[in-house]
Amino acid sequence: xxxxxQSPQSLIVQKGGIPIINCAYENTAFDYFPWxxxxxxxxxxxxxxxxxxxxxxxxxxxxxxxxxxxKQFSLHIMDSQPGDSATYFCAASSTSxxxxxxxxxxxxxxxx
Amino acid sequence: GAGVSQTPSNKVTEKGKYVELRCDPISGHxxxxxxxxxxxxxxxxxxxxxxxxxxDDSGLPNxxxxxxxxxxxxxxxxxQRTERGDSAVYLCASSLGHKWDEQFFGPGTRLTxx
Numbered sequence: 140x141x142x143x144x145q146s147p148q149s150l151i152v153q154k155g156g157i158p159i160i161n162c163a164y165e166n167t168a169f170d171y172f173p174w175x176x177x178x179x180x181x182x183x184x185x186x187x188x189x190x191x192x193x194x195x196x197x198x199x200x201x202x203x204x205x206x207x208x209x210k211q212f213s214l215h216i217m218d219s220q221p222g223d224s225a226t227y228f229c230a231a232s233s234t235s236x237x238x239x240x241x242x243x244x245x246x247x248x249x250x251x
Numbered sequence: 252g253a254g255v256s257q258t259p260s261n262k263v264t265e266k267g268k269y270v271e272l273r274c275d276p277i278s279g280h281x282x283x284x285x286x287x288x289x290x291x292x293x294x295x296x297x298x299x300x301x302x303x304x305x306x307d308d309s310g311l312p313n314x315x316x317x318x319x320x321x322x323x324x325x326x327x328x329x330x331q332r333t334e335r336g337d338s339a340v341y342l343c344a345s346s347l348g349h350k351w352d353e354q355f356f357g358p359g360t361r362l363t364x365x
Contacts, residue, residue: 145293171350182255182342182356183294190351228293236282237350238307241293 142166143231145242152219153250160214160245162229167210169231173239174203174214177226186227187214219249253277255357257343263363264333272328272360276345283326284354285318286342294342300326301348333364 145162152158162172170191175183189196189203189212196203200217216223229242256275264270276283281302286294296310300320308318315333320326330337340361344354 143293175356180358182344182358184356185353188351230293232350234307235350236299236301236306236348237346237352237354238284238296238299239286239294239354240296244291244293 142169142240143229143242145229145245147245148243149246149248151248151250154220156219156249158216158219158223158247158249160227160229160247161211162213162231162242163209163211164231165210166231166233166240168233169240171232171237172203172205172212173230173232174201175228175230175241177228177244183228216247219247221249221251223247224249255343255345255355257341257357257360259360260358261361261363263365265365266333266335268333268364270330270333270362272330272341272362274326274328274343274345274357276324276326276343277355278324280345280347280355281323282346282348282352282354283320284344284346285326285328286344286356288340288342288359290339297328297341330362333362335364338362338364 173188174186177183202215205212230239283300285297288294299307302323340359344356346352
């Protein structure tokens, strides 16, 4: 059962643009929502994470928006740069030890 | 400090063979996770260790897969009678073990079963 749905599969923006990646979940027990960035040949690396008691969290150029009633959350990247070109994964967890359920990933390309 | 390391980085084997994949977590991290990432997909949970014990092995696809962590540090994922469908990148992550703690991922082992 796919529990975290991510869209779009791929996204192309110009430098300075604001790509937005969306995720929706089904399991209402999820209560931790991280975003990971992955470069080719590397493991995923944590970008930013949010808990459902807040509707928005911002760290640097990265912002998570969270809508608990709609069971949706999204990642916004402000002033995107070519170095942001990577695959982005949303994830969710409901366990005390952080077992993660990942979305399918979004391949982001930022053109100079 | 050193991050999570995994060896080998690439493993090519023939169908039916046995393989072992190794993970060295960050020193002091009691929690260790194995995930499997198929091409074009997000990582899928396989197993979680807290210390030496497998606290959650619900993601292991079948009994051909087994993992150990005998001294609470290094972990080995073992796959018997490999099948072509086992081809994927196997990722290891470690953390301090609580929900909010960051999971640090290794670079993965790319397994190809011919």
